[in-house]
Amino acid sequence: MTRFCIYCGAEDTPDNPVVEGVCLRCRIKRGEIIEQVKREIRVDFCKVCGAVRIGYKWIDTNGFNEALHHIVYNQLKELVKPGIGVDDLRIDGYELVTSASWRTVVRVYFRGIYGGKEFVYPLDFIVYLNPTKCPRCKMIESGEFEAVVQIRDVHVKDLEKALEKIFSRDKRLRQDLVDYIEVKNGIDIYFYNHGAARKLSRKLSNMLGLVIKENYEVAGMRSGKQRARLYVSLKPSNLSH
Numbered sequence: 661m662t663r664f665c666i667y668c669g670a671e672d673t674p675d676n677p678v679v680e681g682v683c684l685r686c687r688i689k690r691g692e693i694i695e696q697v698k699r700e701i702r703v704d705f706c707k708v709c710g711a712v713r714i715g716y717k718w719i720d721t722n723g724f725n726e727a728l729h730h731i732v733y734n735q736l737k738e739l740v741k742p743g744i745g746v747d748d749l750r751i752d753g754y755e756l757v758t759s760a761s762w763r764t765v766v767r768v769y770f771r772g773i774y775g776g777k778e779f780v781y782p783l784d785f786i787v788y789l790n791p792t793k794c795p796r797c798k799m800i801e802s803g804e805f806e807a808v809v810q811i812r813d814v815h816v817k818d819l820e821k822a823l824e825k826i827f828s829r830d831k832r833l834r835q836d837l838v839d840y841i842e843v844k845n846g847i848d849i850y851f852y853n854h855g856a857a858r859k860l861s862r863k864l865s866n867m868l869g870l871v872i873k874e875n876y877e878v879a880g881m882r883s884g885k886q887r888a889r890l891y892v893s894l895k896p897s898n899l900s901h
Contacts, residue, residue, distance in 0.1 A: 677775025679745030684774045687743060693781050694749065694770055695741040700786045703731055705762075706794035711841065718794045718841045724760035731787055736768055740783065747773045752780055762789045795839040796848070805838045805850040807857035807890040812846035814868060814896065819847065822867045826860065833859060854890045861892045870894040 663672040665683035667690070672678035676685055687693040704713035705727055711718045712727040714734045721727040732754045742749040752771035758764055764787045771780050799805045811819060827834050836856035840849040851857045861872050872894060879889040 672775075675777060677777050679775045682744070684777055684779060687745070687774065688779070688781060693743045693746060693774065693779065694772070694783060695743055696739065696783055697741060698739040699784070700788065701731070701735060701739060702788040702790050703727075703735070704792050704794075705789035706797055707791040708793055708797040711794040711796070712789075713794070718796070718839075720841070720843045724764070724789070725756075727789065728756070728760055728764060728766060728787060732766060732768060736766075736785055739785065740770065742772060745774050757784060762791065763787070764789075794841065796841050796850070799838060799850060805852065805889070807851045807854045807892065809849040809851070809857050809860055809864075809892045809894065810846065811849070811864065811870075811894045814846065814870070814894075818868060822864055825867075826863050830859075832856075857890055857892050861894055864894055869897060871897050 663678040663681075664670065665678050665686055666681045667686045668683065670676055670678070670683045670685065672683070676683050678684075679687075682690075682692070684693075706712070706718070710721050710723050710727070712721050712730055713719075714730055719730055721730065733751060737749075737751055740749070749770055749772040752769045754766055754768045756764060757767050766785050766787055767782050768785060769780050769782050771778065773779070793801070827837070833856055836852050838850035838852055840847055849857075849860065851860075864870055865872050872892060875891045875893070876888040877891060879887045
């Protein structure tokens with residue numbers, strides 16, 4: 661049985677499919693192809709180092725442009741819902757309508773499938789960057805942490821799986837954790853004490869075959885004694901030399 665669009669009368673064709681009585685062109689024309697739940701989003705951006713908060717993680721960036729890239733591909737899809745008959749909705753690309761700044765208008769191109777026909781549809785969003793300080797900069801400023809485990813060049817999925825296994829089984833280690841921040845090629849994990857940092861390093865080394873290197877940095881005085889902050893580097897053995 662041939663289907664026709666209830667709005668324009670167009671016949672169902674591969675290039676203009678009709679789904680639940682509405683053709684693709686009319687869905688797009690009526691703004692029903694994608695539901696924009698929210699048009700604005702506010703995201704924390706460290707005014708000191710340029711890190712951006714994506715969900716519960718802080719990710720290092722080179723500034724506004726890179727921060728916006730992370731926001732577009734990690735958060736803006738959560739602000740839309742596929743319309744009736746739309747499948748496989750994903751972000752295909754974006755462009756900046758205004759210059760990257762604390763308030764930026766971003767045009768995002770969504771790609772999806774409607775009745776077997778692929779389409780691309782643009783939506784504009786306003787991204788506000790909330791100037792703040794990330795946990796790392798706060799810690800550096802206050803000197804709260806005592807040790808940092810710096811993990812580099814490890815496959816992300818393997819590292820996440822190992823960390824989840826370790827922290828889920830070790831309550832004390834979780835209590836000694838200050839924060840963790842994604843950086844280029846890895847992650848920095850901050851602890852309140854040296855012992856916790858060494859403990860995590862040993863476990864990760866055994867699980868992932870990583871090489872451990874330790875360094876100390878003078879971090880002022882405490883109770884009349886020199887305070888040393890521990891930095892532990894973890895890398896695959898083939899990259900440790």
